[in-house]
Amino acid sequence: MRAVDLIQKKKEGKTHTKEEINFLVNGYTKGEVEDYQMSAWLMAVCLKGLNDQETAYMTEAFVNSGDILDFSSISNDIADKHSTGGVGDKVTLVLIPILAELGIYTAKLSGRGLGFTGGTIDKLEAIPNFKVELTNEEFYNQIKDIKVAISSQSPNLTPADGKIYALRDVSATVDNKSLICASVVSKKIASGANSIVLDVKYGSGAFLKTPKEAKELGDLMIKTGKLLNRNIDVVISSMEQPLGYTVGNSLEVIEALEFLKGNYKKDLYDITLELATKTLLNCKKAKSKKEAKKMVDEVIKNSAALNKFKEIIEHQKGDTNIINDYSLFKIGKNKIEIKAQKSGYIKKLIALDVAYAAKLLGAGRDKKTDNINYGAGIILNKKIGDKVTQGDCIMELYFDDVNEAKLNDATKIAYEAIEISKIKPRKPKLIY
Secondary structure, eight states: OOHHHHHHHHHTTOOOOHHHHHHHHHHHHHTOSOHHHHHHHHHHHHHHOOOHHHHHHHHHHHHTTSOOOOOTTTOSOEEEEEEOOOSSOOHHHHHHHHHHHTTOEEEEEEOOOBTTBOOHHHHHHTSTTOOOOOOHHHHHHHHHHHSEEEEEOOTTSSHHHHHHHHHHHTTTOOOOHHHHHHHHHHHHHHTTOSEEEEEEEESTTSSBOSHHHHHHHHHHHHHHHHHTTOEEEEEEEEOSSOSSSEESHHHHHHHHHHHHTTOOOHHHHHHHHHHHHHHHHHTTSOSSHHHHHHHHHHHHHTSHHHHHHHHHHHHTTOOGGGGTOGGGSOOOSEEEEEEOSSSEEEEEEOHHHHHHHHHHHTSOOSSTTOOOOTTOEEEESOOTTOEEOTTOEEEEEEESSOOHHHHHHHHHHHHHTEEEESSOOOOOOSBO
């Protein structure tokens, strides 16, 4: 078998066998297939596509390229949740302690943010001393002890995906749905989950721009799960405006803590409830959506979910005093207010622009090696549909040491993110 023959085969739009997919994936991981050959094959995939079975073969090859975590000795139901990335998306921080408190073993491997999306690991690192890198043994033992652990992904899990993703990033082959599916689903399977809920986002602040694209990817993920004997559920949600009222690492953790104290906004609650409900039904912890909602509301009301989050922080060596003392978080010492230029209603609050403004303030990174400022970010005082009077503060920009050019750009972009109308618009639908 030769890589050049398989490149030609896919270029002609023909279907690969399982052995051929394995040959390419394993060969590239071992260095036997060259970068330029894998790049050519990936481009052929983007042009000609992979069918459902080929996508499952590639997903399985990624899984088998490294360690596979096994929690069967703990529980037959191990849950995981993944988001395709968005602006202000701190759902993991509130959902995971809720599920664990409701008796669901949850193994959560998360990543760092890149570009305009925020990463859960970056948010957790805003908690003083929080340990985000757990060994497989530490990860296993914590799940056994308290039903939940959140860790950065081990390099020994799906190493083929890691190597191929790095190549996709520099060869304009990121945006193929089969490649996205294989990358996401393989990591969930390798991390030991058998009940997986995926939040596939669309809109200005997401990778996919339309509900149609998100639905196509969601359907493919469900089919891939079935072919590999995994239960995958998908929620398709809008990212036309930021989720919640904060963008930036420390600020988002504080919003998550307020949520678990019962002080939450409707959009963050709605998506959290939807994901929690699917998981509770899948794991047979609830018999109906109504029962699931009652269970979720109860562990928020009685502070049990908040205490579970505290338990996670404690086990991962973080400072639990942050639960009640937000001054322990780093928050930018400087603030700029973005004010309404006229009276009316917020018609648009473009998520992508808000994200870029936050990144310029120091909250995000362009390269994985870039440092971020955990205290930089944006607080949103108004969302789409809200009434404003000229001079009202719509956003607060927080930052420390930012050069003048970046600060001016961030301020300009923040203003451009807002559109005010005389006519009150409909609030956008969150869950498609």
